[in-house]
Amino acid sequence: MYHHIKKLMYTVRVDAPDPRFGNMLLEQFGGANGELAAAMQYSIQGLNCTDLARKDLLMDIGTEELSHLEIVGTLARMHLKPMKKSREAAEADPLVAIAGGGGITLCNSMGNPWTADYLKITGELDVDLRSNIAAEARAKIVYERLINFCDDAGTIDALQFLMTREITHMKAFMAALESMGKNPLEIGAIPPTPGIVDKFFNDSTGEGDEGESDARGPWNEGNGFDYVEGPAKPIAEATEAEVRSEIVQGVSRTRRATKPSPRSKRLRQSGKN
């Protein structure tokens, strides 16, 4: 059951509306890492969840994200509003100005409509919690970029609040995942194949123009990893040899075809050319 309370979760103040910035804010309203995506992802995961304690966590945070949607929508609306009457403001985004009357729509900052394809819902609680941790990290960095592109004190204040809540949620999801007591590499019920699971393939070889080379670190060294140097190399060498032999054969076929045919015995005897 949802209930709307007229007061915003965090008071929003805009000192100087900026339609272009309002357009950027739509990224967090109807974009891939925005508040609607977060609200829907956690709430639908919650509906699937049979673990009642963690279902409560998902529903709590999913519902808070709806309150964030309301904040960011209110903020974007304040910035976009001048588009309603000002031609200059309308030029910041003709779609919002002409089709939307300077109002907010469920689109991202590029005018692409919101889609349920943004949502990561697997029905496997630990896998979903990992998606949520990543989603909160993405939302945090988008808010940070918005703050860096903003010089309106009231707007920065609201964005700082929203950005901070992403870290709180990330912390809660991390704690919930940890409290499940699962080995982090234990996903689902079927174990991975021994031998194959330990192999790290060095599939990017050679040296790059900026000094890139094969790096070693805990992701491919130690930790039970078996480092396989250039696994594609034998195949690449065999292919190169095949191509070379095809070229050589092709050249000799061409030479044979263009060689002048020997003159007939009768012509040779007659001495005629």
Ligand SMILES: [Fe+2]
């Ligand atoms: Fe949020």
